[in-house]
Amino acid sequence: MSTQTHRPRRSALYMPGANTRALEKAKTLSADALIFDLEDAVAPEAKAEARENVCAAVKAGGYGKREVCVRINGLDTEWGLDDLNAAVAAGPDAILAPKVIDGSDIDRLDDAMTRAGASPDMQLWVMIEMPMAILNIKDVAEAVGRTRLTTFVMGTNDLAKELRAEAKPNRQLAFGTALSMTMLAARAYDIVAIDGVFNDIQDRDGLRAECEEGHAMGFDGKTLIHPSQLEVCNEVFAPTPADVEHAKAVIDAFADPENAGKGVLKVNGKMTELLHLAEAKRIVAVSEAIQAMQDN
Numbered sequence: 001m002s003t004q005t006h007r008p009r010r011s012a013l014y015m016p017g018a019n020t021r022a023l024e025k026a027k028t029l030s031a032d033a034l035i036f037d038l039e040d041a042v043a044p045e046a047k048a049e050a051r052e053n054v055c056a057a058v059k060a061g062g063y064g065k066r067e068v069c070v071r072i073n074g075l076d077t078e079w080g081l082d083d084l085n086a087a088v089a090a091g092p093d094a095i096l097a098p099k100v101i102d103g104s105d106i107d108r109l110d111d112a113m114t115r116a117g118a119s120p121d122m123q124l125w126v127m128i129e130m131p132m133a134i135l136n137i138k139d140v141a142e143a144v145g146r147t148r149l150t151t152f153v154m155g156t157n158d159l160a161k162e163l164r165a166e167a168k169p170n171r172q173l174a175f176g177t178a179l180s181m182t183m184l185a186a187r188a189y190d191i192v193a194i195d196g197v198f199n200d201i202q203d204r205d206g207l208r209a210e211c212e213e214g215h216a217m218g219f220d221g222k223t224l225i226h227p228s229q230l231e232v233c234n235e236v237f238a239p240t241p242a243d244v245e246h247a248k249a250v251i252d253a254f255a256d257p258e259n260a261g262k263g264v265l266k267v268n269g270k271m272t273e274l275l276h277l278a279e280a281k282r283i284v285a286v287s288e289a290i291q292a293m294q295d296n
Contacts (some may be wrong), residue, residue, distance in 0.1 A: 004288045006282055006285035006289055007032075007067070007116050007289060008032040008221070008238075008286060008289050008290050008293060009032050009033055009067070009151075009192055009194055009219075009220045009235040010032050010221040010222075010223040010233055010234045010236075010238055011030070011031045011032050011033070011221055011222065011224055011229075011230050011234050011237070011288075012031065012033040012034075012035055012067075012069070012153070012194050012221060012222070012223045012224065012239035013026070013029065013031040013033070013034055013035065013223075013224045013227065013229075013230065014031065014035045014037050014041060014071075014122075014197070014224065014225055015034055015035065015036050015037060016037055016041035016042060016050075017036050017037050017038045017041065017042050017051065017053055017054040018041070018042050018043075018049060018050040018053065019053075020053050020057075023036065023054065023057040024057075025052060025227075025254050026063065026066075027062050027063055027064070029227050029228055029230060030067075030222065030230050030231070030234060031066055031196035031224070031227075032066065032067060032234070032293065033066060033067040033068075033069060033221075034063060034066050034067070034068050034069065034211065035069045035070075035071050035096060035223070036054040036058065036068070036069070036071065036092075037071045038050050038051055038054060038070065038071060038072055038073055038079070038083050038087075038108075039071050039074075039098050040098075040157075040158075047073070047079045047083075049085075049110045050080075051079070051083055051086050052086075054070055054087070054090070054091040054271075055070075055086045055087060055088075055089070056069055058070065058087070058090035058091060058092050059090050059091065064293075065292070065293045066293075067093045067094065067124055068092045068094075069092055069093060069094040069095070069096050069123075069246070070083075070087040070090070070092045070094075070095055070096065070130065070265050071096040071098065071127075072084050072087055072095060072096070072097060072098075073098070074097070074098050074099050075097075075108065075109065075112065081112065084109075084112055084113065084116060085116045088113055088116035088117060088118045088122065089116065089117065091122075092122070093122070093123060094122065094123035094124065094125045094150070094151070095109075095113060095118075095122065095123070095124055095125065096125040096126070096127065096153060097124065097125070097127065098126075098127045098129065098155070098158075099110050099127060099130050099133075099155075099158070100126045100127065100128075100130070100140060101130050101132040101133050101136060101140075102127045102132070102133075102136040102139050103136070103138060103139040103140055103142055103143045105126075105140075105259065106124070106126065106140060106143035106147050106149050107143060107146075107147060109126075109147075110124060110146075110147035110148050110149070111122055111144075113148060114210050115220065118148070120148075121178055122148060123148055123150040123151065124147060124148040124149045124150065124151075125149075125150065125151035125152075125153055126140070126149065126151070126152060126153065127153050127154075127155040127158070128140075128152050128153065128154055128155060128159075128182050129154070129155025129156070129157075129158035129159045129162070130158070130159070130162060130176075131159070131162050134177070134178045134181055134182070137181050137182055137184075137185040138185055138188075139189055140185070141185040141186070141188065141189040142189065144189045144190070144191055145189075148190070150191065151192040151193075151194065152182055152185075152186050152191055152192070152194065152231065153192065153194045153196075153223060154175075154178075154179065154182060154193075154195050154196035154219075154223070155196060156171070156175055156193065156195075156196030156197065157197065157199070158175060159175060159178060159198065160175075163164065163264060167199075171210070171213075172213075175196075179195075179214075179217060180217070183217055183218050186208075187218065190255045191239075192220050193218070193219050193220055193222055194219060194220060194221050194222065195210075195211075195214035195217075195219040195221065195222040195223065196222075196223060197222075197223045197225050198211075198222070198223060198224070198225075198229065199225070201225070201226045201228060201264060204232060206232070207229055207232050208232050208236065210222075211232060211233050211236035212236055214237075215236050215237055218290075219237075220237070221233070221237045224250065236248075238286075238290055239283045239286055239287045239290075240288070243283055243287075244283060244284060244287045246267070246268055246278075246280075247279075247280035247281070247283040247284050248284060249267050249268055250267050250272055250276055250277060250280035251277065251280050251281060251284065253265050253267045253272070254274070254277050
């Protein structure tokens with residue numbers, strides 16, 4: 001079980017790179033991951049200044065155990081390569097690239113990171129937000145074995161624009177296929193998958209419903225656009241105390257010498273197979289990692 005599998009990504013909060021106060025405030029927020037945004041949240045005339053702000057903030061540090069990611073502009077834009085080079089030099093945990101469409105995009109990004117001097121453990125996250133990316137999702141995912149790729153981030157706003165679709169009243173009508181195909185590829189290739197944003201900051205019930213839907217689909221967490229969304233998101237995507245208790249019981253049952261060689265056991269009245277053991281270990285590891293972050 002890799003550290004990528006159990007590191008908490010319940011909440012990944014976008015922070016606009018042009019807003020220095022927001023970058024500073026992020027040090028106090030309960031987000032598992034922070035995405036310092038140089039792309040959609042920044043006007044063209046503010047791109048260079050935002051890049052300087054973000055890179056200075058990353059270099060200065062102070063974000064504790066929060067995962068720090070920089071979303072760059074696409075390499076096909078006038079800002080993209082400068083963003084990538086500066087961001088890599090600043091040393092975040094990950095670079096997030098927008099609008100990838102196939103595995104060759106992942107290779108180009110990985111090569112550009114290498115040329116910029118990225119350490120081997122600097123991750124590559126990619127936005128899944130283009131129709132062609134969904135059609136090529138297996139090709140995109142297969143790059144995980146040869147590159148720094150670790151994480152898919154759903155870009156449902158861009159996807160809605162490209163599809164000319166509306167997320168309400170039922171986002172499954174608009175995005176069900178894209179979300180499901182992305183999740184299938186993520187799990188097939190052991191890639192972290194983070195759900196798209198919920199746009200209505202005032203609609204707390206709607207946010208909870210969409211978090212619960214994403215959690216039920218298997219997403220590891222959700223991207224957010226406002227700190228007020230953190231509490232709900234962190235709650236929904238965390239293992240419940242009952243989940244953790246049962247997971248520990250499963251682990252203990254299979255560790256019991258009396259059960260050696262058995263592939264099926266009854267745990268808390270439920271038939272439990274060896275295939276459930278790996279998931280039980282993941283749940284406990286995630287729970288412990290969340291507690292470690294809270295103790296920080």
